[in-house]
Amino acid sequence: MLYKFKSKATGDLIMLEPQGKQILKLIGKEPGPQGIILPNEMLAAIEALNAAVQQEELAHQAAKDALRDNKEKEGATLSVDGPRTISLKQRVVPFIDMLRRAHAEDKEVVWGV
Amino acid sequence: MEISRVEAQSQRIVQPYAWGDAVWHVWGAGQAAEQALEGQAIAVASIASKQPLVLLHGGSGSWTHWLRNVEHLAKNRTIWALDIPGFGHSDLPSGVSDADSLVPYMAEILTRTFSGDVVDVMGFSFGGMTAGLVAAEYPHLIRQLILVGAPGLGLFGKELPMRGMTPDMDEEAQRKVHCHNLNAMMFVHPDSVTDEVIELQQANVARDRLRRRRIARTDVLAQAQTHWTCPVHGVWGACDALYQSTLSKVPQVLSSMASFTVVPDAGHWVMFEKPDAFHAAVAPLLSR
Numbered sequence: 001m002l003y004k005f006k007s008k009a010t011g012d013l014i015m016l017e018p019q020g021k022q023i024l025k026l027i028g029k030e031p032g033p034q035g036i037i038l039p040n041e042m043l044a045a046i047e048a049l050n051a052a053v054q055q056e057e058l059a060h061q062a063a064k065d066a067l068r069d070n071k072e073k074e075g076a077t078l079s080v081d082g083p084r085t086i087s088l089k090q091r092v093v094p095f096i097d098m099l100r101r102a103h104a105e106d107k108e109v110v111w112g113v
Numbered sequence: 114m115e116i117s118r119v120e121a122q123s124q125r126i127v128q129p130y131a132w133g134d135a136v137w138h139v140w141g142a143g144q145a146a147e148q149a150l151e152g153q154a155i156a157v158a159s160i161a162s163k164q165p166l167v168l169l170h171g172g173s174g175s176w177t178h179w180l181r182n183v184e185h186l187a188k189n190r191t192i193w194a195l196d197i198p199g200f201g202h203s204d205l206p207s208g209v210s211d212a213d214s215l216v217p218y219m220a221e222i223l224t225r226t227f228s229g230d231v232v233d234v235m236g237f238s239f240g241g242m243t244a245g246l247v248a249a250e251y252p253h254l255i256r257q258l259i260l261v262g263a264p265g266l267g268l269f270g271k272e273l274p275m276r277g278m279t280p281d282m283d284e285e286a287q288r289k290v291h292c293h294n295l296n297a298m299m300f301v302h303p304d305s306v307t308d309e310v311i312e313l314q315q316a317n318v319a320r321d322r323l324r325r326r327r328i329a330r331t332d333v334l335a336q337a338q339t340h341w342t343c344p345v346h347g348v349w350g351a352c353d354a355l356y357q358s359t360l361s362k363v364p365q366v367l368s369s370m371a372s373f374t375v376v377p378d379a380g381h382w383v384m385f386e387k388p389d390a391f392h393a394a395v396a397p398l399l400s401r
Contacts, residue, residue, distance in 0.1 A: 002361055011394050012351070012375040014364050090344040090371035097397035 001033070004112070009105040010098045019091055020111075026052045034112030042103040046096050053089045060087075115309060116177055119184060123194075128225065133204025135222050136196045138176045141187030166190040166233050166399065167223070169240030171262075171382070172329070173321040175201030177313050178237055181388040190233075190399065195222065197240060199323040211326040212243040212265070213333065219243060220251040231256035231343075233399070238262050238381065239326070242334050249340035258345045259398055262381050266366045267332030268359040273297050291315055301352035301380035310385075338369040346398050347373040348391065350383035372398075 003020025005013040015023070021031040027045035029035055037045060102109050123138040141163055166186060170178035176194035183192050198218050199205035206218050223232060234255050236244035241263030248255045274297050276290045291314045295306045338345070347370045349356065349363060356363060364373040374394045379387040 002364065004361070011377050011390060014361065014373045014375060016364055016368060086344060086369070086371045090346075093397045094346070094372040094374050094394075101393070 005095070005098060005109055006111065006113075007098060007102040007107050007109045009102045009107040013094055013098055015091075015095075022088075023049070023092060023095055032112070035110065036113075037099070037102075037109040039103050039106045039108060042099045042109075046099050046103075049092045049096055053087075053092060056088045114312075116180060116313060119180055122184065128222070130218075130221065130225075132206035132218065133198070134202075135198060135204075136202040137226070138183075138194045138196075140183045140192040140194075142191045163189060163191045164233065165193050165227065166235060168192060168194040169197060169234065169236035169244050170194070170200065171238030171240055172323075172326065173200070173314075173318045174237075174240070175317050175320065177201075177317060178240075178382070179384065180313070182384050182392070185388070185392050186399070193226065193232075197243065198222075199321075201317070201320055205322045210323060211328050212239060212246055213328060215243055216246050216250055219247045220254060223247070223251075223254045227254075229254075233257045233259075235259040235261065235395070236263065237384065238264060239329060242329060245334045245341075245345070246337050248343055248345070249337035252340065252342040255343050257343055257398070258341075259395060260345060260347045260367075260370075262349050262353050262355065262383060263334060263347075264329035264355060265331060265334030265337075266363065267335055268362055268366060269330055269355060270358060273354055287315070291318070298354050299380055299382040300386050301350070301354075301378065302386065305380070305386050332366070335366050338367055341369055344371045345369060346371055348383065348394050348398075349373070349375055350379035350381055350386065351375045351377045352379060353381045353383070355381055 001017045003015045003017065005015070024031040024035070027037070027048050029037065098109060120138065123140050124142060126137040126139060128135045128137070143162070168176070168179045168183070170176060175196045179194050183194060186192050196203040198215060199209055209215055209218065231254060234244045234257075236242070236258070238261070241260040242265040244255070244258055245260060245263060245265070248258050275294050278287060278290050282290070288311050291311045292306050295310060295314055296303055300306060347363060347367060349360060351360070353360060360375065364370060376383050376387055376390045376394050379390065384391040
């Protein structure tokens, strides 16, 4: 399944199911097949996403620091980055922009309709 | 004419390589590009105050594929629009016949122009596919990649109803063929095809020296994505003729993309047909 987010203020944003679900959960929405984000919910949603991004960055930094400490102790050569992962920050950038623009024009964002 | 006006604001940089010349047009660089023009600096991009953004055009194109975008994008970035080797005014390296064989030459151009530093790249159609292959093979060169209507995903259905040109055609007949082909592939609105666009197309097609390219129809880009290390975003026109019934499959096939935005009411050549909506779609991707 795909999540197709639509708004009269912007183009469509299409996400794979796991990513769409993750973002909807972060902003406190039921990740069902259909839904709506009202303009008066958008600022809180943007804040929630920014907070989640910050949290992820802190966790990533902490993991890096921990690994560096371990390396220094044991001389290990592990890398925290490992195989490529796309950060939440990368994923939510266009979604946050969509919410901002929809909010500015007082239009809702919908999916599955 | 619009091309002359926009080009007059750019600095044209011709870089000689062992295989021939590569031609850039640069907007918003100020002094940096002038120094490059004088041959004093190779690390030109590092001097510029605004972050560079490389633009790669589509097949049978040149920098003019970005005609309606360079001025806007240059407000926040130094815009480096390349004529890809074998197109526009850039030479064709011997042995190059398609996107895959262009990869080492593109890597050489990026390395030399940006002193081996990572750079943001936005590639349209053939240029997006080529950039995606470069990002897979030379991940240290690209910081972020934006694909615009890129092929190479194995999602093409039946052939588009394109018309061919024959040597006996007069000027008017040739214009009609270009007009038909632009409507069939590049645009969704017939009134997007103005006389000026036909002239732009004529000039670009005449300089296309990679006419036997084939791999856009394969899934070469989908395969390459496993090697990407930089964030890759996708921006497609909602009415892209190449993805008529397969647009929603793009984010599934290119599952490594960080985001996929669709610009409404626009065809394949999305940034030309709907420049404002396109600029709005890429703005958040380019803001960091």
